[in-house]
Amino acid sequence: MSRFITFEGGEGVGKSTQMRRLAARLGEREQRVVTTREPGGSPRAERLRQLLLTGRAKPFGQLAETVLLASARADHVDRVIRPALEQGAWVLCDRFIDSTRAYQGVLGAVDADVISALERVAAGDCVPDLTLILDAPTELGLGRAGARAGEGARDRFEAEDGAFHERLRRAFIDICRHEPDRCVLIDATGAENEVADRIWDVVSRRFDLTSVAPA
Numbered sequence: 001m002s003r004f005i006t007f008e009g010g011e012g013v014g015k016s017t018q019m020r021r022l023a024a025r026l027g028e029r030e031q032r033v034v035t036t037r038e039p040g041g042s043p044r045a046e047r048l049r050q051l052l053l054t055g056r057a058k059p060f061g062q063l064a065e066t067v068l069l070a071s072a073r074a075d076h077v078d079r080v081i082r083p084a085l086e087q088g089a090w091v092l093c094d095r096f097i098d099s100t101r102a103y104q105g106v107l108g109a110v111d112a113d114v115i116s117a118l119e120r121v122a123a124g125d126c127v128p129d130l131t132l133i134l135d136a137p138t139e140l141g142l143g144r145a146g147a148r149a150g151e152g153a154r155d156r157f158e159a160e161d162g163a164f165h166e167r168l169r170r171a172f173i174d175i176c177r178h179e180p181d182r183c184v185l186i187d188a189t190g191a192e193n194e195v196a197d198r199i200w201d202v203v204s205r206r207f208d209l210t211s212v213a214p215a
């Protein structure tokens with residue numbers, strides 16, 4: 001059984017934090033875990049991440065950015081995700097296909113057929129078994145992200161206005177509604193421990209780990 005879990009949601013909701021928490025919990029149960037992220041995750045894809053997040057690719061337009069994201073994803077899947085799954089590891093990934101659907105598809109108005117075609121080319125059969133969509137009021141997520149980065153260090157999406165982030169939140173909720181078997185909406189409000197417990201509840205039930213005690 002492959003175990004590919006992705007973390008999705010708006011800016012600053014706690015995806016990276018919760019991915020680390022879940023990795024630690026799985027590690028305590030002697031599971032082999034690979035954590036990774038998008039855009040990036042492999043050396044070549046990390047170079048494309050720099051282009052995208054600094055805004056240097058922005059003048060080329062939304063379609064070109066979407067193609068760059070797909071190129072980065074193809075390398076990441078081929079070199080990191082698929083090999084790890086084939087070796088029996090759990091793969092936890094901070095953002096994946098749903099971020100492209102939400103940011104480039106819904107917010108960027110790139111045609112849904114183009115997004116789907118690029119998704120098939122880049123990810124192929126590497127579809128997540130479970131996607132945790134972390135949801136919180138946008139001001140909470142942006143506040144957390146701002147406190148972490150300092151105002152001057154926001155990336156180009158964090159710097160978008162409130163309406164952008166509300167639409168983004170709605171886009172992720174809609175994705176969850178359309179794919180209820182794969183996606184689970186997680187209440188990301190409250191303390192880190194509380195959110196981690198909500199996630200563990202979902203993961204341990206889904207993958208039958210409720211009776212596996214920490215080593």
Ligand SMILES: Nc1ncnc2c1ncn2[C@@H]1O[C@H](COP(=O)(O)OP(=O)(O)OP(=O)(O)O)[C@@H](O)[C@H]1O
Binds near residue numbers: 013145188195
């Ligand atoms: N439940 C929580 N309560 C308070 N602070 C939190 C919580 N979860 C995460 N944080 C803090 O909020 C900040 C953002 O968290 P994190 O980087 O995990 O979010 P993210 O969703 O991965 O952000 P981004 O979308 O920018 O990648 C960090 O400083 C983190 O320590």
Ligand SMILES: Cc1cn([C@H]2C[C@H](O)[C@@H](COP(=O)(O)O)O2)c(=O)[nH]c1=O
Binds near residue numbers: 011037096
């Ligand atoms: C995978 C992916 C990501 N993005 C955007 C979303 C975020 O603003 C950044 C990544 O930054 P983070 O701090 O690592 O969350 O990239 C996107 O627009 N499209 C995508 O497919």
